[in-house]
Amino acid sequence: MAGALAVTPSAVSQHLRILRENGLVTRERSGRSVLYVITPLGEALIRVAGG
Template identity: 45%
Template sequence: MELNKLPIFAALGQPTRWRTFELLLGKGEHGMLQGEIAKSLNVDKNLMSTHLKVLREAGLVASEKNGREVTYRVTPAVARETAATLLKAIDKS
């Protein structure tokens, strides 16, 4: 899979989005509700919605709506490819 890496690294370059990504990585396939993420990171729900949108548009997370609740999970294939890209860059240096 060839990724457009610029949006991914731009999304992860913002501290709250990086912390969100790390938090969701730890939750695996279970993911977390948007409100739980906001509470865990002490971020306003509306602002968290914006951050999650950026992560989703970059392909780093996927969302699943169930009624009024939205669960977010890391997209494993994109996370692996992003990690592989970083490792290749490190190996070249």
């Protein structure tokens, strides 16, 4: 993700932490990977913002 967005991995981690702390995404382990999933609250925010 960091490469696709041209940011550092730590920046991605910080942003995902903030999103998770505010209930906009959840995280799930899948083997050695961590998957982030948008919550219903996150989806509602996107709709309101016009995304």
